[in-house]
Amino acid sequence: MSDAAKPKPPQPRGRFITFEGGEGSGKSTQIQLLADRLNAAKLRTITTREPGGSAGAEIVRHLLLSGMAKAFGPETESLLFAAARDDHVNQVIEPALAQGTWVLCDRFTDSTRVYQGELGKVDPKLIRAMERVTIGSLKPDLTIILDVPVAVGMERALKRRGTAAPDRFEGEGVSFHEKLRDAYLKIANGDPQRCALVDADADPKTVAERVWKALRDHLFSVATTRETSQV
Numbered sequence: 001m002s003d004a005a006k007p008k009p010p011q012p013r014g015r016f017i018t019f020e021g022g023e024g025s026g027k028s029t030q031i032q033l034l035a036d037r038l039n040a041a042k043l044r045t046i047t048t049r050e051p052g053g054s055a056g057a058e059i060v061r062h063l064l065l066s067g068m069a070k071a072f073g074p075e076t077e078s079l080l081f082a083a084a085r086d087d088h089v090n091q092v093i094e095p096a097l098a099q100g101t102w103v104l105c106d107r108f109t110d111s112t113r114v115y116q117g118e119l120g121k122v123d124p125k126l127i128r129a130m131e132r133v134t135i136g137s138l139k140p141d142l143t144i145i146l147d148v149p150v151a152v153g154m155e156r157a158l159k160r161r162g163t164a165a166p167d168r169f170e171g172e173g174v175s176f177h178e179k180l181r182d183a184y185l186k187i188a189n190g191d192p193q194r195c196a197l198v199d200a201d202a203d204p205k206t207v208a209e210r211v212w213k214a215l216r217d218h219l220f221s222v223a224t225t226r227e228t229s230q231v
């Protein structure tokens with residue numbers, strides 16, 4: 001049999017890594033730094049975000065972050081986040097993982113659990129039910145939770161925003177952001193196998209090293225995977 005006719009070995013599935021944290025925790029910067037590092041290690045990687053990441057979900061993002069949907073209440077907002085997630089998972093995340101591409105996603109289901117669940121008081125049963133519909137058995141291989149003191153995060157977010165108006169959630173007060181931070185710490189402590197809590201109160205390079213260490217500790221602690229030799 002010629003090489004071309006031989007069946008190809010099955011493509012190893014990509015890894016799914018999500019980044020979470022409050023406003024100004026540095027997710028976008030850290031995602032890009034990690035993507036650069038994985039690409040340099042010849043691991044095909046895409047970066048994406050929620051809400052959004054697919055054409056349909058980006059439309060819903062605009063609806064949500066402009067505050068247009070706020071008047072409908074947190075339950076309806078959570079349905080809209082779920083609708084956006086459903087499209088994003090089907091159109092972007094699942095196909096990429098199936099092709100062996102690593103997916104780095106800025107926010108995912110933990111954001112709904114925290115913002116709509118813990119803060120918006122949406123029934124956790126409804127949140128779990130929506131997760132069953134939108135993501136099924138898809139679970140992040142690793143969730144990096146970037147933790148910064150609220151004052152630091154709010155100052156960074158303000159600097160980044162410049163003169164633009166705050167979005168739907170940036171405009172909330174200090175106590176909202178304190179509760180947000182506590183909710184993320186609770187998630188990190190409750191699921192240490194999936195989640196790595198990273199102290200993000202440092203310069204981007206230092207935080208990137210902490211993220212890298214968390215990734216190695218969580219994904220490559222057993223030296224048996226194909227990727228281990230590459231990174």
Ligand code: TMP
Nearest residue numbers: 050051081107108111112115116169170
């Ligand atoms: P960001 O792109 O600046 O992180 O903004 C997204 C905002 O949307 C952020 O304030 C968190 C919020 N959000 C939710 O409330 N629920 C969700 O499920 C997701 C993905 C985001």
